[in-house]
Amino acid sequence: MAQMNLLQAINNALDIAMAEDDSTLCFGEDVGHFGGVFRATSGLQEKYGKARCFNTPLVEQGIIGFANGLAAQGSRPIAEIQFADYIFPAFDQIVNETAKFRYRSGNQFDVGRLTIRTPYGGGIAGGLYHSQSPEAYFAHTPGLKVVVPRNPYQAKGLLLASIRDDNPVIFFEPKRLYRASVGEVPEDDYQLPIGKAEVVTQGNDISLLAWGAQMEIIEKAAEMAANEGISCEIIDLRSILPWDVETVANSVMKTGRLLVSHEAPVTAGFAGEIAATIQQECFLHLESPIARVCGVDTPYPLSLEREHMADHLKVFEAIKRTVNY
Amino acid sequence: MNTDIYKEGEVVHSPAFIDGHSVDIPVLKILKQDGTTYPNAELPELNQVEAEKVYKALAFHRVLDERMIAAQRQGRVSFYMTALGEEATTVGGAAALESRDMIMAQYREQGCLIYRGFSLEDFMNQLFSNEKDLGKGRQMPIHYGSNEFNYLTISSPLGTQIPQASGYAYGQKLQGKDAVTLCYFGEGAASEGDFHAGLNMAAVHKAPVIFFCRNNGYAISTPSDEQYVGNGIASRGVGYGMKTIRIDGNDILAVMKAVQLARAHAVEHSEPVLIEAMSYRLGAHSTSDDPSGYRTKEEEAKWAEHDPIARYKSWMLAQEWWDEAQDAELFETLREEILAAVKVAEKIDKPPVEDLVTDVYDDVPKHLQKQLDELKEHIKKYPEAYPFTAGRI
Numbered sequence: 001m002a003q004m005n006l007l008q009a010i011n012n013a014l015d016i017a018m019a020e021d022d023s024t025l026c027f028g029e030d031v032g033h034f035g036g037v038f039r040a041t042s043g044l045q046e047k048y049g050k051a052r053c054f055n056t057p058l059v060e061q062g063i064i065g066f067a068n069g070l071a072a073q074g075s076r077p078i079a080e081i082q083f084a085d086y087i088f089p090a091f092d093q094i095v096n097e098t099a100k101f102r103y104r105s106g107n108q109f110d111v112g113r114l115t116i117r118t119p120y121g122g123g124i125a126g127g128l129y130h131s132q133s134p135e136a137y138f139a140h141t142p143g144l145k146v147v148v149p150r151n152p153y154q155a156k157g158l159l160l161a162s163i164r165d166d167n168p169v170i171f172f173e174p175k176r177l178y179r180a181s182v183g184e185v186p187e188d189d190y191q192l193p194i195g196k197a198e199v200v201t202q203g204n205d206i207s208l209l210a211w212g213a214q215m216e217i218i219e220k221a222a223e224m225a226a227n228e229g230i231s232c233e234i235i236d237l238r239s240i241l242p243w244d245v246e247t248v249a250n251s252v253m254k255t256g257r258l259l260v261s262h263e264a265p266v267t268a269g270f271a272g273e274i275a276a277t278i279q280q281e282c283f284l285h286l287e288s289p290i291a292r293v294c295g296v297d298t299p300y301p302l303s304l305e306r307e308h309m310a311d312h313l314k315v316f317e318a319i320k321r322t323v324n325y
Numbered sequence: 326m327n328t329d330i331y332k333e334g335e336v337v338h339s340p341a342f343i344d345g346h347s348v349d350i351p352v353l354k355i356l357k358q359d360g361t362t363y364p365n366a367e368l369p370e371l372n373q374v375e376a377e378k379v380y381k382a383l384a385f386h387r388v389l390d391e392r393m394i395a396a397q398r399q400g401r402v403s404f405y406m407t408a409l410g411e412e413a414t415t416v417g418g419a420a421a422l423e424s425r426d427m428i429m430a431q432y433r434e435q436g437c438l439i440y441r442g443f444s445l446e447d448f449m450n451q452l453f454s455n456e457k458d459l460g461k462g463r464q465m466p467i468h469y470g471s472n473e474f475n476y477l478t479i480s481s482p483l484g485t486q487i488p489q490a491s492g493y494a495y496g497q498k499l500q501g502k503d504a505v506t507l508c509y510f511g512e513g514a515a516s517e518g519d520f521h522a523g524l525n526m527a528a529v530h531k532a533p534v535i536f537f538c539r540n541n542g543y544a545i546s547t548p549s550d551e552q553y554v555g556n557g558i559a560s561r562g563v564g565y566g567m568k569t570i571r572i573d574g575n576d577i578l579a580v581m582k583a584v585q586l587a588r589a590h591a592v593e594h595s596e597p598v599l600i601e602a603m604s605y606r607l608g609a610h611s612t613s614d615d616p617s618g619y620r621t622k623e624e625e626a627k628w629a630e631h632d633p634i635a636r637y638k639s640w641m642l643a644q645e646w647w648d649e650a651q652d653a654e655l656f657e658t659l660r661e662e663i664l665a666a667v668k669v670a671e672k673i674d675k676p677p678v679e680d681l682v683t684d685v686y687d688d689v690p691k692h693l694q695k696q697l698d699e700l701k702e703h704i705k706k707y708p709e710a711y712p713f714t715a716g717r718i
Contacts, residue, residue: 023496062521065488065492065519069429069493102685
């Protein structure tokens with residue numbers, strides 16, 4: 001075990017992946033010698049050479065198009081999009097190409113070896129274009145897997161699983177936690193399962209569900225609720241697509257209440273999908289409406305960031321409203 | 326920073342704009358319409374056996390397109406796209422490659438598959454989207470794909486294959502495959518952002534890919550002069566620092582020569598090459614299009630005189646590698662075979678309902694299995710509404 005921050009855990013996972021398979025490549029804007037603007041790919045070019053870890057021109061649709069071609073060819077590309085806010089020029093390559101490669105060819109060709117890494121999320125004074133959480137756009141696209149880790153241990157295990165998964169994975173990294181989240185991480189190889197949620201804390205009165213950096217927020221709110229005698233069950237969804245309906249439904253059948261919280265704006269956010277499914281699965285067990293505590297339906301603001309965010313106080317208030325419904 | 330990021334020109338002290346058309350681009354022509362070659366023309370490497378294979382592929386292509394247009398008009402297939410007048414660009418391209426080379430096409434490149442030996446049955450099964458289609462009946466007619474023949478499955482969005490070809494070729498290079506990727510697109514698709522992305526990345530990362538632009542004059546109804554104002558697509562190769570050539574796309578010997586040399590250069594130097602083939606889309610864009618709304622019969626008639634298959638046939642006759650009796654027999658046989666294949670393929674069942682949910686992922690995930698199970702129960706309740714699958718659940 002070693003103490004690692006989230007970036008070091010990701011760097012460590014990439015190192016393991018590149019060491020075990022010569023066809024594994026890491027590339028994106030500033031990814032080469034500089035090691036990426038957040039330094040997630042630090043040292044990889046020195047270790048594995050310029051052919052396998054390199055800077056690309058500044059063209060996101062090109063990065064993902066190139067990665068699709070490499071994956072179809074049999075290489076194992078790990079493409080970085082510098083900020084999730086800049087993934088949209090590549091939206092066509094991801095939604096119409098990556099996601100449909102296997103299906104449209106009748107399984108003659110696939111890009112299952114592709115992993116797209118991208119830092120997401122707010123709370124870092126990043127304003128409109130360095131703060132977004134676009135997971136719901138991709139969750140609406142069959143053929144993709146979408147994964148979000150909450151801490152260094154999760155990041156390493158889930159990233160290694162994503163790289164080795166035989167389906168294309170978009171791996172959203174909570175950049176607010178890159179250096180802020182530090183924890184014990186095994187130096188050896190390990191994987192955590194994609195498509196499985198994790199019950200982080202057991203509780204009886206209400207289930208709280210989130211992913212990525214939002215886990216810290218709901219944990220803090222749960223502590224406040226505990227002081228008022230409310231017992232919260234805390235779940236990390238971990239995979240947005242496919243998502244673990246069973247774990248969430250089992251929890252809700254026990255607690256009778258659900259609160260879902262994410263950073264992205266509330267309207268058509270992934271919490272809506274979860275609420276629809278859980279009311280279907282658990283209708284007769286529900287004792288209150290499913291609560292959503294999410295971003296305000298605006299572009300991500302700068303000076304009013306605190307007001308915009310689904311912070312622990314908003315979650316705490318929603319917990320009380322839901323429990324006392 | 327490398328100082329070698331531009332080539333320093335003459336220093337001037339009064340503004341000197343260079344003209345957007347200042348690059349002169351020669352056009353390679355080898356074969357005349359009468360079947361003779363230009364004096365001193367450098368012919369491609371081509372022996373009699375290969376030459377005959379090329380001609381038979383061209384003939385197959387012409388008859389397949391004729392028959393399938395007729396089948397579409399009879400309501401037997403929903404949609405079709407011919408490559409009338411452009412067959413030399415694809416058959417010639419494939420003929421100049423090794424079979425291990427990858428082909429990433431736009432959609433009008435069935436000539437490559439014909440040359441490589443994709444069977445008539447496989448063409449028909451795709452066109453009729455039946456259960457024997459390699460693509461499992463999921464895509465509209467002409468969206469062929471073949472792993473066996475290294476022909477990536479067609480995707481309708483334009484230009485998406487261009488950066489993919491760069492990545493594919495980069496992987497071929499890294500793994501020492503001694504192979505290239507041939508990437509086709511039209512002059513219309515060259516307006517897409519993916520064109521710029523793909524060409525620039527191939528040049529920067531030194532990927533052995535041959536970019537082959539079929540400049541056929543039209544993107545559906547939009548003529549080339551409303552698509553760009555520069556000197557064709559070839560002039561852009563200069564901007565990417567890429568070896569570039571313009572050829573007569575109706576001259577199959579020029580196509581083969583250019584692709585042979587481009588392939589050799591791409592492999593030897595690990596560099597991309599851009600080829601712009603000037604041609605003309607003699608047919609409609611697709612069976613859903615009517616060109617009479619945007620161009621004249623006179624214009625079409627003028628280009629019909631440049632038919633690439635007639636030109637190559639004249640050359641074959643002049644070589645005494647082919648004769649009219651063989652020709653008549655070939656076309657007769659092809660017409661019969663293709664008609665017979667239509668009749669077989671249209672009677673084959675549609676894919677089973679399970680094919681709706683397979684291949685979205687490597688395995689069917691739980692939520693999708695649940696949706697399939699619910700769908701099957703629904704179909705059983707209303708079998709007459711789902712005649713293709715109801716009897717097989």
